[in-house]
Amino acid sequence: MRYTCITGGPLAENCYVLADETTGDAAVIDPGFENDRLMAALKDLNVRLILLTHGHFDHIGGAERLREKTGAPIASFETEAALAADPKINGSLMMLRRPIACTVDRLLQDSETFTVGTVPVTVLHTPGHTAGGCCYITPEAVFTGDTLMGYSIGRCDMPTGDESQLMASLQKLTDLPGDPDICGGHGPVTTLLREKRNNPYL
Numbered sequence: 001m002r003y004t005c006i007t008g009g010p011l012a013e014n015c016y017v018l019a020d021e022t023t024g025d026a027a028v029i030d031p032g033f034e035n036d037r038l039m040a041a042l043k044d045l046n047v048r049l050i051l052l053t054h055g056h057f058d059h060i061g062g063a064e065r066l067r068e069k070t071g072a073p074i075a076s077f078e079t080e081a082a083l084a085a086d087p088k089i090n091g092s093l094m095m096l097r098r099p100i101a102c103t104v105d106r107l108l109q110d111s112e113t114f115t116v117g118t119v120p121v122t123v124l125h126t127p128g129h130t131a132g133g134c135c136y137i138t139p140e141a142v143f144t145g146d147t148l149m150g151y152s153i154g155r156c157d158m159p160t161g162d163e164s165q166l167m168a169s170l171q172k173l174t175d176l177p178g179d180p181d182i183c184g185g186h187g188p189v190t191t192l193l194r195e196k197r198n199n200p201y202l
Contacts, residue, residue, distance in 0.1 A: 001119040003141055004041050005189055009033035010096070011058040014185055016143055017041045018136075020117025027051050027116045028072070029136060029143050030185060034062035042070070048116060049106075052076040053145025054133040055084030056158075057092035057100040059185060064102045073105035077125055080132025081107060089159040108134065126173070128166025129154035135173065141181035142192070148173050149184030153201045174202055 004017045013032040020026070026045040030053055031038065047070040050063055055076065063074050063084075076084060083090050087099035110125035122137040126147045133154075136143040146154030147169055156163045173182075179193045196202055 001116075001138060001140060003138075003183065005183065006035070006038050006041060008035045008038070009058055009061060012186060013058045014183070014187075014189075015062075016183055017045070018116055018119065018121075018138065018143075019045055020119045023117035025117035027121070028066060029053065029183075030059040030145060031062040031066050032058045032060060034065050038062070039069075047072045049114075050074045051121075051136060051143075052080065052084060052102075052104070053135065053143060053147070053185065054130045055080045055082075055090050055102075056130065056146070057087070057090050057095065059145065060084050060090070060102045061100050067105075074102055075106035075108055076104045077123065077132040077134040078107035078109055080104070080130065080134070083130055083132065083160060091158060110134075124172060126169035128156055128162055128164075128169045130158070131160035131162070131165075133169070137176070137180075139180075141183050142173065142176065143183045144173065144185070146185040148182060148195065148199075148202075150182070150187035150190045151195070151199050152184075152187060153199075154185070170202060 009032045016029040027049040081104035092100035
């Protein structure tokens with residue numbers, strides 16, 4: 001597998017393209033925008049899924065257009081679809097003064113495993129930043145959205161956020177085996193061991 005981090009949008013959000021180098025199948029994680037670099041990264045790939053770690057506007061802004069261009073369904077944790085679809089609670093009206101929303105096609109469950117080509121992906125429910133936030137665990141990297149970011153964590157003072165749940169979710173991540181890359185929704189890509197050593201919230 002390989003992944004590419006592409007940053008864009010008004011809040012410098014990280015979008016990831018996860019690809020199986022054997023089959024050319026791919027998933028796009030948190031397309032908060034659409035730009036030339038993202039479309040170039042998808043040029044020779046078969047996009048099979050659009051995965052959302054959570055439904056905030058800066059992580060979903062390009063999802064509907066990407067679905068139109070690729071035909072790939074949008075997937076999120078089963079309880080997060082309502083937030084992604086509602087500009088009143090996904091932050092777009094509050095932050096941008098204009099509505100951004102997307103419709104989720106596929107509802108995922110905690111511990112569910114699926115494949116992108118031959119790459120296994122496991123869903124880990126990590127509420128706290130939002131109630132239906134989740135992370136995607138692959139053999140080499142964990143895509144953590146705004147639950148855990150490079151030497152930081154996500155805020156929990158927006159709709160459906162909860163500080164105690166976020167702390168419990170961070171514990172789930174610190175309990176993961178090995179030293180996978182930590183691919184957060186903003187900031188640098190790090191590793192689990194670096195986060196354990198340097199992140200003041202862990």
